[in-house]
Amino acid sequence: MKIITVSREFGSGGREIGKRLADELGFAYYDKEIVAEIAKRHALDENYVRGALDKSVAQSYPLHFGRTFSYSAGVSNTSVKLFAEQTKIIREFAEARDCVIVGRAADVILSEYKPFNLFVYASMESKVKRCLERAEQGEEISERDTAKMIKRIDSERKKIHGMISDTPWGDRRGYHLCVNTTGLEIKEIVPGILQYVNVWFDSQK
Amino acid sequence: MKIITVSREFGSGGREIGKRLADELGFAYYDKEIVAEIAKRHALDENYVRGALDKSVAQSYPLHFGRTFSYSAGVSNTSVKLFAEQTKIIREFAEARDCVIVGRAADVILSEYKPFNLFVYASMESKVKRCLERAEQGEEISERDTAKMIKRIDSERKKIHGMISDTPWGDRRGYHLCVNTTGLEIKEIVPGILQYVNVWFDSQK
Numbered sequence: 001m002k003i004i005t006v007s008r009e010f011g012s013g014g015r016e017i018g019k020r021l022a023d024e025l026g027f028a029y030y031d032k033e034i035v036a037e038i039a040k041r042h043a044l045d046e047n048y049v050r051g052a053l054d055k056s057v058a059q060s061y062p063l064h065f066g067r068t069f070s071y072s073a074g075v076s077n078t079s080v081k082l083f084a085e086q087t088k089i090i091r092e093f094a095e096a097r098d099c100v101i102v103g104r105a106a107d108v109i110l111s112e113y114k115p116f117n118l119f120v121y122a123s124m125e126s127k128v129k130r131c132l133e134r135a136e137q138g139e140e141i142s143e144r145d146t147a148k149m150i151k152r153i154d155s156e157r158k159k160i161h162g163m164i165s166d167t168p169w170g171d172r173r174g175y176h177l178c179v180n181t182t183g184l185e186i187k188e189i190v191p192g193i194l195q196y197v198n199v200w201f202d203s204q205k
Numbered sequence: 206m207k208i209i210t211v212s213r214e215f216g217s218g219g220r221e222i223g224k225r226l227a228d229e230l231g232f233a234y235y236d237k238e239i240v241a242e243i244a245k246r247h248a249l250d251e252n253y254v255r256g257a258l259d260k261s262v263a264q265s266y267p268l269h270f271g272r273t274f275s276y277s278a279g280v281s282n283t284s285v286k287l288f289a290e291q292t293k294i295i296r297e298f299a300e301a302r303d304c305v306i307v308g309r310a311a312d313v314i315l316s317e318y319k320p321f322n323l324f325v326y327a328s329m330e331s332k333v334k335r336c337l338e339r340a341e342q343g344e345e346i347s348e349r350d351t352a353k354m355i356k357r358i359d360s361e362r363k364k365i366h367g368m369i370s371d372t373p374w375g376d377r378r379g380y381h382l383c384v385n386t387t388g389l390e391i392k393e394i395v396p397g398i399l400q401y402v403n404v405w406f407d408s409q410k
Contacts (some may be wrong), residue, residue: 121377170321172326172375178383183408192400196384199393 002027002098002201003115005107007161007169010153011146014120016186017179017193018102024194028099030090037089039080052079053086053104054156073167103157108165116200118193121173124150126182142200176200207232207303207406208320210312212366212374215333215358216332216351219325221391222384222398223307229399235295242294243287257284258309259292259361308362313370314378321405323398324380327356331387381405 004021008014015031022029032046035053039046090109093099101110107117122130128146135141161169172178177196179189209226213219220236227234237251240258244251295314298304306315312322327335333351340346366374377383382401384394 119377119383170377172324172377173384174382175383176385176387178324178377178380180377180381182381184404185408188404188407189401192397192404195397195400196394199389199397202393203388203390 001094001113003094003106003113004118004197005115006100006102006120007105007107007117007157007175008103008120009122009127009170011131011156012120012122013130013181013186014101014118017118017120017181017190019089019101020096020187021102021194021197024190025088025098025100025197028093028097029102030093030099031102034086034093034101034104038085040152041089042082042085048155049082054160105161105164108161113200116177116197118197119170119172119178121170121178121180123180123182130137157172163199164165206232206299206318208299208311208315208318209305210320211307211316211323211325212310212312212362212380213308213325214327214375215362216336217325217327218335218386218391219323220307222323222325222386222395223305225395226399227305229395230303230305230402233302234307235298235304236307239291239294239298239306243290244375246294247287247290254287257287259358259365260335266302271328290341295313308315310366310369313366319409321382321402322380323402324375324377324383326375326383326385328385328387358408 002025004018004025004027006014006018006021008017015042018031021027035046035050038044039049042049086104087109090101090104090106092102094106094110094113094115099113107115124147127150128143131146131150135174154185158169165174167174177193179193181189207230209230209232210225211219211223211226213222222343223236224234226232240251240255243249244254247254291309293308295306295311298306299311299315299318299320305322312320329352332355333348336351336355337346337348363374370379372379382398384398386394
């Protein structure tokens with residue numbers, strides 16, 4: 001079983017790295033598929049599921065979580081249930097085939113499967129630039145608001161990660177490789193990362 | 206001017222990575238050469254210079270340093286003078302030719318030259334193993350003492366770095382690439398790092 005998890009700062013290009021690694025390796029690629037699967041199984045709206053997972057879980061802390069996430073049978077909170085469901089689905093995906101999973105704290109959730117954990121980051125300036133380049137035509141968003149949004153999203157990621165892991169989100173010790181994409185073309189750096197990943201997988205045999 | 210700085214946890218194999226990168230790229234390699242040069246210019250013992258730089262500078266803080274290192278003409282403390290001398294020599298080396306510089310806070314000292322900053326780390330178990338493998342024949346040192354030594358040395362590195370930089374030592378944001386060598390053969394991961402470094406240098410043109 002070969003698993004790569006990609007954790008990333010918003011706007012750093014982590015998703016593109018994950019997708020390209022999956023393509024190069026012939027691995028499955030899971031990103032939005034996870035939330036979509038939860039939504040499908042529970043007949044819920046995808047945006048609702050994403051919102052509940054990204055925000056409410058963090059807000060419900062420390063009510064429902066200790067340092068370690070526990071599946072308390074009696075917990076009624078929807079977010080907690082969805083988080084448990086997400087954990088289950090991520091494990092199902094990981095057991096089904098070699099894969100790359102982007103985000104969703106998969107590095108922690110799958111730790112017993114010994115995944116390769118990649119962290120992708122960049123300077124704020126570079127992340128804002130990447131976000132603005134990808135904004136839809138006609139979408140008006142200022143650099144300042146984009147930077148604010150990036151900070152807010154990453155702070156939620158950090159919070160959720162902190163609930164289920166002792167190693168802080170973005171701390172090198174939780175990852176096998178941390179890659180700064182500032183000023184770089186994603187497609188150009190993938191071969192180097194791939195070489196590293198392959199050496200790592202070989203070392204695990 | 207192409208400069209690579211290698212910062213590393215003690216025993217993580219950072220020096221070997223630095224040496225191999227220098228060999229592959231045809232760059233000069235500076236490590237012990239810096240202390241040796243200071244010793245030579247001032248007719249001092251190398252061990253004395255190293256000790257003064259590694260320990261006393263940290264101890265003299267915050268007496269002689271603000272957040273930014275300053276070359277106060279009147280400062281009499283030997284460590285401070287040696288640190289200033291080291292800064293001068295590192296800059297001389299960096300200006301003379303393309304190079305790899307291991308340790309000595311060169312990432313901060315050379316920041317205006319825009320070096321590629323690499324951070325190398327590993328699990329404590331892996332670092333202890335690497336240190337014990339390299340211990341001289343007949344040298345008796347326990348795993349526990351080795352781990353203690355590693356922690357002590359890295360804590361000094363962290364302290365010195367903290368005196369001259371706002372970004373903590375080992376914090377991803379201060380580096381372009383952070384590489385976890387746990388369980389890996391250094392020579393096998395160098396090609397991937399090299400590919401990354403080359404893309405980065407190309408992006409700087």
